[in-house]
Amino acid sequence: MNRDSPPIDINSLVIHGDQDWTQPELNDTALAPAIHTASTYSARTSGEFSVMANEPRHPRYYARYGNPTQARCERLIARLENAESALLCASGMGAMSTTLLSLVKAGDHIVAQRAHYMGTAQLLTDLLPGLGVEVTLVDQRDADAFGAAARPNTRLMIVETPSNPTLALTDLAAVARFARERGITTLADNTFASPINQHPRDFGIDLVLHSATKYLGGHSDLIAGVVCGDSDRIEKIWKRSVTLGTNVSPFTAFLLLRGLRTLPLRVARQNENALALARFLEGQPAIARVHYPELASHPQHTLFKRQMKHGGGVLSIEFEGDAQAGYDAAKRFAASLKLARHAVSLGGVETLVVHAASMWEASLAPGQMQKAGISPALVRIAAGLENAADLCTDMQAALAAAT
Numbered sequence: 001m002n003r004d005s006p007p008i009d010i011n012s013l014v015i016h017g018d019q020d021w022t023q024p025e026l027n028d029t030a031l032a033p034a035i036h037t038a039s040t041y042s043a044r045t046s047g048e049f050s051v052m053a054n055e056p057r058h059p060r061y062y063a064r065y066g067n068p069t070q071a072r073c074e075r076l077i078a079r080l081e082n083a084e085s086a087l088l089c090a091s092g093m094g095a096m097s098t099t100l101l102s103l104v105k106a107g108d109h110i111v112a113q114r115a116h117y118m119g120t121a122q123l124l125t126d127l128l129p130g131l132g133v134e135v136t137l138v139d140q141r142d143a144d145a146f147g148a149a150a151r152p153n154t155r156l157m158i159v160e161t162p163s164n165p166t167l168a169l170t171d172l173a174a175v176a177r178f179a180r181e182r183g184i185t186t187l188a189d190n191t192f193a194s195p196i197n198q199h200p201r202d203f204g205i206d207l208v209l210h211s212a213t214k215y216l217g218g219h220s221d222l223i224a225g226v227v228c229g230d231s232d233r234i235e236k237i238w239k240r241s242v243t244l245g246t247n248v249s250p251f252t253a254f255l256l257l258r259g260l261r262t263l264p265l266r267v268a269r270q271n272e273n274a275l276a277l278a279r280f281l282e283g284q285p286a287i288a289r290v291h292y293p294e295l296a297s298h299p300q301h302t303l304f305k306r307q308m309k310h311g312g313g314v315l316s317i318e319f320e321g322d323a324q325a326g327y328d329a330a331k332r333f334a335a336s337l338k339l340a341r342h343a344v345s346l347g348g349v350e351t352l353v354v355h356a357a358s359m360w361e362a363s364l365a366p367g368q369m370q371k372a373g374i375s376p377a378l379v380r381i382a383a384g385l386e387n388a389a390d391l392c393t394d395m396q397a398a399l400a401a402a403t
């Protein structure tokens with residue numbers, strides 16, 4: 001495949017989209033990609049060395065700058081996100097920190113959400129302010145809040161939709177429109193939706209980021225992150241990744257490429273299972289609220305229909321009762337499941353369930369969970385590929401044990 005190839009369906013893209021027959025080094029008849037473990041590559045002439053050392057993103061120079069396995073995987077992910085280019089990093093947080101440190105400097109201002117993945121929230125409220133970057137956090141459900149918070153020195157707007165773990169949505173088109181008119185870069189964390197359910201770049205977002213540890217990898221056996229966008233922006237972020245040393249390992253890139261082949265199949269099943277669980281749990285007397293954008297009861301269901309194809313594999317629930325009773329029931333529920341596993345992370349083949357307060361109470365500043373809208377009674381459920389009826393039976397038994 002090359003840029004001039006006809007557009008193909010996503011099911012075909014994940015199988016062939018890493019190929020580029022215009023590059024001889026990738027014109028390989030082996031169906032599985034090679035894992036290039038070399039830390040360095042030799043040149044045959046001084047002219048060739050010059051090209052390797054000076055051509056941006058040359059995949060055969062020194063492995064901190066990239067490698068052919070990584071380049072092949074990046075080509076596919078860029079295509080999945082309708083982007084020119086992608087950069088793989090050693091983790092989702094590696095991709096986020098490298099991106100932020102390449103886009104802003106002391107004196108700049110960022111507008112982001114009150115509800116972000118905890119690691120991103122720590123970058124925004126701890127690391128960046130310590131480096132002289134100002135950050136304003138807004139309620140992501142209010143699209144006008146991003147514009148209202150903008151200042152002359154605003155360089156970046158960051159969104160995460162649906163957000164972890166509250167499943168609140170951000171209006172991608174509204175934020176992108178406002179930012180574009182003012183020359184502000186936009187970055188969307190698309191981890192929860194995956195490229196199967198949402199394409200932020202179709203709504204005008206500049207950069208799309210994933211914790212590839214989750215749906216893209218899909219088997220709970222790797223840690224990686226990726227950022228996608230126009231070649232110029234990605235090259236700038238790549239330069240920072242070379243300095244910070246945050247690029248992915250060749251073996252991880254291989255595993256990720258292998259996982260990506262089944263992304264549409266896996267996510268279709270996870271969408272179905274999450275919707276089945278959301279509907280089942282919504283009818284349970286012990287549950288006060290189910291957060292899942294595909295449910296008609298989700299307060300932003302209209303926005304969901306505008307920008308997502310399906311609700312994704314993650315939902316969250318809140319238990320009835322006052323703060324202490326809800327906290328205790330949520331904790332007992334997570335510990336009582338027999339089929340679903342009590343573990344952090346999401347996007348793998350197995351259903352994972354976690355009590356948000358137990359996971360984050362030690363690492364977030366006092367009051368930060370409340371500001372992000374995370375109730376002590378909230379449990380996050382990341383659907384896997386099991387049989388939906390088996391999952392509902394498991395949850396029903398855990399509800400009985402918890403309440």
Ligand SMILES: Cc1ncc(COP(=O)(O)O)c(C=O)c1O
Nearest residue numbers: 091092093117164191211213224
């Ligand atoms: C939405 C989101 N973004 C980023 C990350 C960070 O990814 P990683 O754990 O791969 O560093 C996570 C991890 O849970 C996440 O849920």
